[in-house]
Amino acid sequence: MNFSRSLVLCFAAVLAASLPCSGRAAEAPDSRPNILIITVDDMSADSLGAFGCKLPDTSPHIDRLASAGMKFNLAHAQAGNCMPSRNVMWSGRYTHHNRIEGFYQVRDVKYPVLTDLMKGGGYFTGIRGKVAHSTPYSPYKWDLDLDDGPDGKKVHVKDAPSYEVSTTQGIQAAKSAGKPFCLMINVSDPHKPFYAEGNRGETIPDEHVPSRVFTPEEVPIPGFLFDDPVVRKELSHYYSSVRRADDCVGAILTALKKSGEDERTLILFLSDHGMPLPFAKTQLYHHSTRTPLIVRWPGITKAGSVDETNMVSAVDFLPTLLDAAGITHPTGLDGSSFAPLLRNTSQEGRDFIVKGHTENAGRSRDPMRAIQTKKYLYIFNAWSNGTRVMATATSGTSTYRRMVALAKTDSKIAGRLEVYQHRTMEELYDVEQDPDCLHNLIGHTTHAKDADTMRQMLESWMVKYEDPMLEIFRKRGDAAAREAWVAIQEKEAEERVGGKKGGKKRAGKATPDDE
Numbered sequence: 001m002n003f004s005r006s007l008v009l010c011f012a013a014v015l016a017a018s019l020p021c022s023g024r025a026a027e028a029p030d031s032r033p034n035i036l037i038i039t040v041d042d043m044s045a046d047s048l049g050a051f052g053c054k055l056p057d058t059s060p061h062i063d064r065l066a067s068a069g070m071k072f073n074l075a076h077a078q079a080g081n082c083m084p085s086r087n088v089m090w091s092g093r094y095t096h097h098n099r100i101e102g103f104y105q106v107r108d109v110k111y112p113v114l115t116d117l118m119k120g121g122g123y124f125t126g127i128r129g130k131v132a133h134s135t136p137y138s139p140y141k142w143d144l145d146l147d148d149g150p151d152g153k154k155v156h157v158k159d160a161p162s163y164e165v166s167t168t169q170g171i172q173a174a175k176s177a178g179k180p181f182c183l184m185i186n187v188s189d190p191h192k193p194f195y196a197e198g199n200r201g202e203t204i205p206d207e208h209v210p211s212r213v214f215t216p217e218e219v220p221i222p223g224f225l226f227d228d229p230v231v232r233k234e235l236s237h238y239y240s241s242v243r244r245a246d247d248c249v250g251a252i253l254t255a256l257k258k259s260g261e262d263e264r265t266l267i268l269f270l271s272d273h274g275m276p277l278p279f280a281k282t283q284l285y286h287h288s289t290r291t292p293l294i295v296r297w298p299g300i301t302k303a304g305s306v307d308e309t310n311m312v313s314a315v316d317f318l319p320t321l322l323d324a325a326g327i328t329h330p331t332g333l334d335g336s337s338f339a340p341l342l343r344n345t346s347q348e349g350r351d352f353i354v355k356g357h358t359e360n361a362g363r364s365r366d367p368m369r370a371i372q373t374k375k376y377l378y379i380f381n382a383w384s385n386g387t388r389v390m391a392t393a394t395s396g397t398s399t400y401r402r403m404v405a406l407a408k409t410d411s412k413i414a415g416r417l418e419v420y421q422h423r424t425m426e427e428l429y430d431v432e433q434d435p436d437c438l439h440n441l442i443g444h445t446t447h448a449k450d451a452d453t454m455r456q457m458l459e460s461w462m463v464k465y466e467d468p469m470l471e472i473f474r475k476r477g478d479a480a481a482r483e484a485w486v487a488i489q490e491k492e493a494e495e496r497v498g499g500k501k502g503g504k505k506r507a508g509k510a511t512p513d514d515e
Contacts, residue, residue, distance in 0.1 A: 030180060032325055033297065034265040035123070036167075037184040038252055040245045041082070041130070041191035042281060043271040044222075045075075045292040047242045054220040057212060058242050061250035062294070065269060069296025070305040070342060074374065076353045077273045077314045080281055080288040081360060081393070083133040085272045085314060090114040090134055092318035092333040095356060096468055098136065102359030104496060105137035112330050114318055115142050118182040121327035124174035128166045129157060129186030144173050146185070157188035158195075158208040160247035167255035181261075182325075187248040190241035192276050192397075197237040201230065201398035210244035223436030224279040224287060226413060230402040238275060262298075266324050268317065269294040278400050278420055282392040284355050284370040284379050285437045286429070297324065301342050310350035311374065312338045334465060354461050356469075358489075363497060364391035365489045369469055371458040377437065378454035379427040382472055383486050385479065389421045425476060428454065 045051040048059040050066035051073070079085040079095065087100035090113050095101045098111065113135055115125045128146035132138040139145075146166040149155045155162040167185055174181035189195075195213070196206040216232035219239050225231055249269070256262050274280035274288045281288065293312065295301055315335035322329055323339040340347045357368045366383040383390065394400055400420075407414040428441040428451050441447040462470040475481040 030122070032180055034171075034174075034180045034261055035118070035182040035321055035325065036252070036256060036265050036267045037182075037321075038249055038267065038269045039086075039130070039184070039186045040249070040269075040271045041186065041188055042273065042276040043190050043242060043245060043292070044274040044280060044287055045271065045290045046222075046287070047190075047239065047275065048292050050294075051292045055214065055218065055239055058214075058239055059246040061246050061253060062269065062292070065249070065253065065267065065296060066294050067304050069267065069294050069303065070301040070307065072293040072295075072307045072310070072312055074308065074311045075270070075291050075293035075313065076289040076311070076355060076372065077271070077291045078289070078353075078355050079314075080273045080283045080355075080357055082130070082272050083361075084358070086130060086134045087113075087136065089270075089272075089314045089317045091136075092315060092335040094315060094334050094354075094465060094467075095358060097332070097334060097465070100136055102363060102365075102493070103133075103361045104363075105132075107137045109136045111332055113140075114182070114184070114321070115140065117318075117322060117327055117330065118325065119143065121322075121325055122179060123182040123325065124177045124179040125182045125184075126170035126173065127184045127186070128155070128163070128170075129188055134184065134186070143177070144170060146170055146183075156208065158206075158244065160208070160210075160244060160251050162251075163187065163248045164251035164255040167252045168259065171255065171259045171261060180325075182321075185252050187245050187252075189245035189248065190238055190275070194234070194237035195240040195244055197234070201234060201401075203237075208244065210240050211247050212240070212243050214239040214243070222275075222277075222280075222287065224285070224438065225277065225399060226403070226406075226416070228402055228406070231399050234277070234398045238277070264298070266297040266300075266321075267295070268321065269296075270314075270317075276394060277397055278392075278394045278403065279437075281394050282357065282360055284357055284368055284377075286372070286377055286431045286435050287437070289355050295342055297342055302344065305344075307341060310338065310341055310347060311353045311372075312341070312350060313353040313355070352457060354458070359493060360391050361393060362391055363493050365486070365493050366390045367469060367486070367489055369458060369462070369467070369473070371454055371461065372431065373454075373457075375430065375432050376450055376454055377427075377429045377431050378451065378458060380458065380469075380473055380476065381423045381425055381427070382469065382476070382482055384423040384425050385483060385486075386422060388486075390423060425482075426451070 047053055048062055050063045077085045078088040083103045084095050087098050091098040099106045118125050125142050126144035126146050127142050170183045196203050198204040214236050216236040219235040221227045270291045270293050316338050319329055319333055319335050319337040320339050323337045352373045355370045359365045368381050370379040403417050407417040426442045429437040472485045
């Protein structure tokens with residue numbers, strides 16, 4: 001163990017030891033649960049053992065959390081990129097209602113978000129990580145920003161032991177204030193940069209070593225990718241980063257246990273969207289938005305319980321937490337609480353979810369909507385015209401570069417590259433039989449009625465939630481109308497940043513801070 005890690009652990013021990021001296025430290029300030037939100041960044045659900053990962057030992061701490069709580073196998077995020085996804089979660093509103101459709105700040109908001117509501121309800125609020133991506137603008141009015149450690153210095157986002165320090169720091173501050181806490185601890189991994197991976201895929205020194213490092217030979221290849229040494233190498237860095245994220249979660253849970261608040265705390269665990277590799281991040285496929293949702297609420301959720309029936313989504317997280325905290329819902333929420341499910345009570349109306357994408361971190365607009373049931377996924381790509389290339393953060397990955405190189409001589413990979421870059425206006429997948437979304441059923445006569453049903457469901461949702469894409473969805477067969485509409489969308493994005501076109505980042509290359 002190096003000196004910095006020893007120092008971090010020392011801080012944690014000192015803070016933990018000081019908790020009983022903080023006034024009402026030995027008892028909860030009131031009967032409501034504390035709330036601990038743990039998010040991981042860019043992690044596919046099936047990268048975790050509890051959610052079916054084929055690679056053993058990626059997530060021992062998270063797996064134990066799942067066995068102690070309730071996991072949801074049909075949970076989804078609303079978007080495949082960070083800031084839009086997280087703002088849906090903590091506003092309880094779809095992107096066209098909260099106005100956070102990309103990576104920009106909106107200061108004239110008229111609605112409250114998680115920290116406003118929790119503070120108004122008597123909770124102490126704190127956040128670590130993704131601070132600027134979790135609210136409409138930043139700085140926002142949290143009680144405590146845990147990106148600064150006890151010594152006042154910025155903590156390293158990839159340093160697992162520091163998460164114990166931050167969590168302890170937040171709990172101690174809440175106890176000193178005599179309030180229950182609502183802490184949001186956002187773990188950076190497995191977001192790029194991956195463990196020990198350089199910008200061009202090379203292996204580099206990394207002092208933040210996970211408790212287990214995986215090799216290219218042992219990692220599984222997702223069905224939506226292809227088996228190749230370059231892909232395996234990038235995936236080995238990814239899965240090692242998943243394990244480092246699990247180390248961070250273990251550190252957070254250790255702090256909670258040491259604080260004595262473990263049995264009085266509701267834990268909500270999730271990922272903002274899928275892995276940062278082609279066909280996952282910045283997309284709306286099944287694996288792009290499926291999130292490993294776990295809720296552990298002592299005395300309420302049954303240990304080891306699994307919900308395989310109800311489709312819940314990110315827009316439902318805020319109303320659920322408000323119910324748990326006994327806080328009245330504000331007007332205008334799009335989501336609905338799934339607290340009854342946590343209490344083992346049945347709930348109607350959870351047969352489908354809707355998701356969307358509008359803009360990436362490079363301010364390039366590629367508007368999409370999707371609706372997913374347990375059986376089918378339908379995607380409407382308003383931007384797709386056969387020549388326009390979708391801008392996505394995963395175009396900067398080694399896997400993408402390898403796909404481009406191999407496509408010159410491999411027709412199968414060339415076909416996948418064509419889908420990745422250009423898509424088609426409509427896509428339909430049988431996610432029960434084809435969860436990797438490899439076989440587009442649009443145009444298949446045997447699935448014509450299924451496509452019509454999904455279109456009708458999406459249109460009804462658009463009407464109900466006043467989606468501004470409704471008009472162009474109804475005109476989807478008019479290519480000229482779609483082109484004119486997309487041009488308006490791109491112009492609005494340019495005007496928002498003073499007329500600077502997002503074209504410089506049109507390829508959507510990934511950087512450590514993108515999405």
